[in-house]
Amino acid sequence: MTARINTRKTIAALVLAMLTAAGWAWASGTPTNKGAAEIVLEGGTSGSVAFPHQRHQEKLTDCNICHAAFPQKTGSIEELKAQGKLAKKQIMNEQCTKCHKEKRQAGEKAGPTTCTTCHVKQ
Numbered sequence: 001m002t003a004r005i006n007t008r009k010t011i012a013a014l015v016l017a018m019l020t021a022a023g024w025a026w027a028s029g030t031p032t033n034k035g036a037a038e039i040v041l042e043g044g045t046s047g048s049v050a051f052p053h054q055r056h057q058e059k060l061t062d063c064n065i066c067h068a069a070f071p072q073k074t075g076s077i078e079e080l081k082a083q084g085k086l087a088k089k090q091i092m093n094e095q096c097t098k099c100h101k102e103k104r105q106a107g108e109k110a111g112p113t114t115c116t117t118c119h120v121k122q
């Protein structure tokens, strides 16, 4: 008798656990990790650079415009620079400033193009 009740309880607990796991996988496994909305990048002797990540994601939609050059990982730019796989200021010149200048020339809304509008000394 007690054994039968325990079996039922065990089955109920198992079913609940499976449903919970499936629900969790559905809720958290499907969307991509977009990373932080705001990121502060290292800018060497010129001071750090505030980067509105989410705003760029909304505006540009294709992650690979930037992430083809460095992985979706905190500190990856500095890591690649330390390994000599990216030159100093390469991302700054080939991505940030380049794109902002092009957008400005096209008469579109763009980001900063002068040193101290990006770099802030502490």
Ligand code: HEC
Pocket: 032, 033, 034, 035, 036, 037, 039, 041, 051, 053, 056, 057, 060, 061, 062, 063, 064, 065, 066, 067, 071, 072, 073, 074, 075, 076, 077, 078
């Ligand atoms: C305009 C450039 C740009 C675009 C577009 C962009 N990212 Fe990023 N992303 C960056 C930079 C810069 C970093 C910081 C890298 C570092 O710390 O060296 C970063 C870091 C990340 C990180 C790790 C940081 C964290 O907070 O977890 C993730 C995850 C990420 N991006 C995901 C995405 C996804 C997904 C998209 C597309 C929807 C995207 N990014 C579009 C520039 C961009």
Ligand code: HEC
Pocket: 041, 042, 043, 044, 045, 046, 049, 077, 081, 087, 088, 089, 090, 091, 092, 093, 096, 097, 100, 111, 112, 113, 114, 115, 116, 117, 118, 119
């Ligand atoms: C649109 C924003 C932006 C502008 C404008 C900008 N920078 Fe940068 N700068 C960055 C970012 C992001 C980095 C880090 C990534 C890299 O090294 O490519 C950086 C890196 C640097 C570094 C560090 C390189 C290293 O690894 O030691 C220096 C120095 C620097 N910038 C100087 C300048 C000077 C001088 C100007 C003006 C002529 C300038 N930056 C304009 C965003 C900017």
Ligand code: HEC
Pocket: 049, 050, 051, 052, 055, 056, 059, 060, 065, 066, 091, 092, 095, 096, 097, 099, 100, 103, 109, 110, 111, 112, 118
């Ligand atoms: C492919 C194009 C592109 C690249 C690459 C890009 N940006 Fe931008 N950025 C934009 C555009 C477009 C805007 C204007 C967004 C808007 O409409 O508000 C902008 C705006 C900004 C702003 C101003 C946000 C504000 O509050 O006004 C900052 C700061 C900025 N970008 C920094 C950076 C840095 C640092 C990098 C390099 C890591 C970078 N951007 C790379 C296109 C780009």
